[in-house]
Structures are given as structure tokens and as C-alpha cells.
Amino acid sequence: MNDTFGHIAGDNILIKVTKAVSDVISDKDVFGRIGGDEFVLFLHEPYSGEDVIDKRIAAILENVRFTYTENGKNMDIHCSAGVVAVDECTKNTFKSLYRKADKLLYEAKNSGKDKYKLHFEE
Numbered sequence: 001m002n003d004t005f006g007h008i009a010g011d012n013i014l015i016k017v018t019k020a021v022s023d024v025i026s027d028k029d030v031f032g033r034i035g036g037d038e039f040v041l042f043l044h045e046p047y048s049g050e051d052v053i054d055k056r057i058a059a060i061l062e063n064v065r066f067t068y069t070e071n072g073k074n075m076d077i078h079c080s081a082g083v084v085a086v087d088e089c090t091k092n093t094f095k096s097l098y099r100k101a102d103k104l105l106y107e108a109k110n111s112g113k114d115k116y117k118l119h120f121e122e
Helices: 007-022 050-064 094-110
Strands: 030-035 038-042 066-070 073-077 081-085 116-120
Touching: 007 030, 007 038, 007 050, 007 066, 007 073, 050 081, 050 116, 081 094, 094 116
Parallel strands: 081 116
Antiparallel strands: 030 038, 066 073
16 A cells, blocks of 8 residues: 555554554453554453454454545555454464464455454364
8 A cells, every 4th residue: 555655654554554454353352553654452341252352353354445535546445353262261362362373364365355264263
């Protein structure tokens, strides 16, 4: 996006993405930017099954879908995600969960844009 619109527009798009995600998550959730156009999101969701998590992730991805326009140029904005669901008793570290989510993210991207892959960690 920076190559097409410049860094200020890139920053504006990141702000819009942040707002789009923030609008559909709760105060108990934690959302932050890791770097570039990569974010991490911890959803405080009861370990209640794939359908509940699917609905939450689908709502987030839907809200992030928009078209950015500047000086007559359009760019469709969307996101892909790697999602690792864990229960409160997980023995995983942030680093191991991040690696799993990152691997899933690339699987999602390779299956087409604007997708996500979900894994339940036992």
C-alpha cells in the first residue's frame, strides 16, 4: 500500500484497519500491531467450539473489508488470519502460539486472499 499511495496513506489504512477490528472486539480482548501490516489479537472467548470462534473471526474479517480511495486510485483492503484456539490451561508460550498462528496465516494466504485457518490446541 505504501508503494501505491505513500506512507501517510499507508498509516491511514492501518488506522482504519485498527478501528475496524476494534469495533467488533470486546474490552476483554487484546489487539496490537506487531509490525508492518501484521497484528496479533487475543480473544477472550470461552473455549466453546469451532462455530463460536468461526463467527467471531468471520465478523472481524468482514469488518476489515473496505475500499481505500485516494486521488482517484482504489485499493481493496482485506485480511487473512492464522487462528490458534487454546484453553486457559495451555502450557504453550507466546512464541510457540505465534509460530503456529503464523504458519496458519501462510496456509490461509496460500488458499486465497481474505481467508483464515483455525486450529484448536489441546
